[in-house]
Every structure is written in C-alpha cells, then in structure tokens.
Ligand SMILES: CC(=O)N[C@H]1[C@@H](OP(=O)(O)OP(=O)(O)OC[C@H]2O[C@@H](n3ccc(=O)[nH]c3=O)[C@H](O)[C@@H]2O)O[C@H](CO)[C@H](O)[C@@H]1O
C-alpha cells in the first residue's frame with residue numbers, strides 16, 4: 246500500500262514535471278513568435294555591407310524569402326554605410342519660411358529639410374521594389390514618352406522601379422530605353438467613353454492587378470497621373486508607410502472649409518465643415534504595397550457605394566482619398582514640389598519643381614471633353 250502511494254507520488258511528480266516543461270516550451274515559443282511579429286519594423290535589408298551581420302549566401306536567401314513571404318518590406322532601422330561624406334546637419338538652421346512638420350508629428354518634406362545624399366543612402370540600402378501605376382487610356386498615351394524619359398532621369402534613380410502602364414492601346418506605348426533596374430510592364434484594359442470612368446476605373450484596375458500580379462513583384466507602390474513630367478530628382482526622401490502630396494492649389498492660405506472636399510452628405514466621401522488638415526492631390530501618392538492596396542481598394546469600394554446611391558464624388562477618387570487621409574494620417578506629407586503644374590508660376594517657397602502637371606487641352610484630349 247505504502248509502495249503504491251509512493252509510486253503514485255512519483256508518477257504525479259513526473260507528470261507535473263512533464264506538464265511544466267511543456268508549458269514552458271509553449272510559453273517560450275509564443276514569446277519568440279510574437280516577438281518576431283511585433284518586430285515587423287525589421288526589413289529585408291541586404292546585409293552584405295553591414296560588418297556586424299556577416300551572412301552566408303544561404304542565410305541571405307533565407308532572410309529575403311522569409312521577408313517576402315510575410316509581404317513585409319518595411320522601412321526599418323535608418324542605417325547608413327560608413328565613410329559617407331555630407332554636410333553636417335544643424336539643429337539651428339533649416340527652412341524657416343515653411344512648416345516642415347505636421348501636427349501629428351510627421352515630416353512635411355520640402356527642399357532643404359533633408360540631405361539627398363543621406364536619404365538616398367539610407368533608402369537604397371533597403372532596396373525596395375517600387376511599382377509605379379499609371380494609366381494611359383485613349384489619347385493620354387501621348388504623355389507616356391515624356392513621363393518615362395524624365396522618370397528615367399529623375400525618379401528614384403538607382404532604385405528598382407517597374408512602371409505598370411495600364412492602356413487600351415499597347416501599340417502606342419513608346420519603346421523607351423530605361424536605366425538599370427527600371428522596367429516596364431503593360432496591362433491592357435478596355436477603352437472608356439467618359440474620362441470620369443478612367444479616373445475612377447484606376448481604383449478598380451489597380452485593386453485587381455495588385456491582387457493578381459503586383460503583390461508578387463513589388464514592396465512599394467506609387468499611383469501617378471500620366472500627364473506629368475519629372476524636372477528634378479525625387480528620391481528616397483519621398484518614401485514612407487503612406488506618403489501624400491499637398492495639392493498646389495490649396496496649400497498656403499486656404500481655410501479648411503474652402504477645401505474642395507466632397508460636401509454632400511449623401512456621398513461616402515463627405516467631410517463636414519470644420520474638419521480637415523490639408524487638401525491632397527490624387528496625382529501622386531505612394532506607400533507600402535499593402536497600405537496602398539488598402540487605400541486603393543477603399544476608394545474603389547466607396548465609389549461603388551456612391552454609384553449605388555446615384556452620386557459621384559466631386560473630384561472622384563481624389564475626394565475619397567482625402568477623406569481616408571483625414572482619418573488615417575499619412576506618415577509623410579510631401580510639399581507641392583512633388584506635384585506642381587506648368588500652368589502656374591513657381592512661388593518662392595517652391596524652391597524645386599520636381600514633378601509637374603503638363604499643360605493640356607482638356608477638351609481635345611478627353612473622350613467626353615471638358616473639365
Ligand atoms: C493634379 C490633380 O489633382 N490631378 C487630379 C485631377 O486631374 P486632372 O485634371 O489632371 O485629370 P487627368 O485628365 O490628368 O486624369 C487623371 C489621369 O487619368 C488618366 N486618364 C484620364 C482620362 C483619359 O481619358 N485617359 C486617361 O488615361 C491619366 O493617367 C490621367 O493623368 O483630377 C482627377 C479627378 O478628377 C484626378 O483626381 C487627378 O489625380
């Protein structure tokens with residue numbers, strides 16, 4: 246009897262030990278797993294020139310694969326190589342004629358608020374695959390040549406860039422020799438009778454094509470108007486989780502109640518008086534691929550809902566974009582240097598015209614004319 250009791254005691258002690266070990270293992274695994282998930286601010290950096298992290302080729306492959314499988318390219322540690330020469334940054338001197346930070350503490354990017362030597366070095370190290378989605382439907386194919394040729398010269402030079410050209414006329418896509426790491430991918434879409442259809446259709450086709458193709462090929466996405474040209478460098482300083490550009494028409498002295506937001510409550514894009522930060526353009530916006538996917542799909546879904554209710558937002562996807570960005574703040578706001586217009590003279594605070602809308606004859610170029 247005593248022996249049995251002793252045995253039972255031994256068994257239960259062994260059991261307790263086993264259960265405890267199991268529990269500890271599970272706890273440990275959960276901790277490591279969640280630690281990994283939380284540290285999603287790591288990114289797929291090429292580590293070959295980082296002396297602290299000697300990686301074999303096999304390890305490098307593993308790391309990149311792991312990152313891609315999580316769809317998790319992120320702007321991570323702001324690492325820079327040793328030996329880079331650039332002007333010493335100051336805590337006292339900088340732009341004083343403009344505000345370079347938003348009231349939610351995000352950078353407001355103007356020439357003179359960053360050193361491109363530093364920003365490019367940092368962001369090139371992260372080596373994102375950048376997708377640029379542009380539409381050239383109907384007569385808008387005429388803008389492709391200037392856009393691509395100037396992009397080659399000024400847009401994210403030294404980065405991996407693929408231009409996704411959505412068009413109804415593949416024959417009209419010019420053969421432009423791009424730089425190393427720069428590619429073109431053509432996606433055929435139907436023609437349209439109304440320009441509004443093309444403009445809003447961008448949200449639908451981008452959503453579908455990200456799902457089908459782009460998600461596997463890119464980490465970062467820009468949406469841009471094709472009637473644009475690059476005049477000066479746009480580099481790593483423009484990249485963030487979600488970057489939006491101030492519309493040149495309303496950036497300086499416009500009261501928020503005078504922003505051309507959608508003001509009819511029936512529309513999903515409705516923003517009431519008394520609310521608003523800035524008015525952003527829909528002609529240049531960018532961010533992490535998945536962030537942009539969320540936003541592009543949001544604009545698509547919201548415009549479909551509007552359609553059901555027999556309404557179209559006053560500035561189409563731009564209205565939905567502005568609503569989203571009011572409640573989901575962008576992590577970088579780019580000054581109108583990133584989308585000026587050849588229609589307008591350049592004021593003193595726009596020291597560099599980086600991207601600009603071309604002058605066009607709206608009536609002539611659009612399928613249903615006019616504004
Ligand atoms: C500077 C600015 O804020 N731009 C916005 C303004 O553009 P815009 O008045 O500059 O409109 P737009 O004529 O450039 O149309 C926008 C884009 O749609 C494409 N397209 C349009 C028509 C067509 O027949 N074929 C074609 O391919 C093309 O890529 C074009 O660049 O208003 C539009 C909606 O009303 C969009 O919100 C634009 O982003």
Ligand SMILES: [Mn+2]
Pocket residue numbers: 470471472528602
């Ligand atoms: Mn345009």
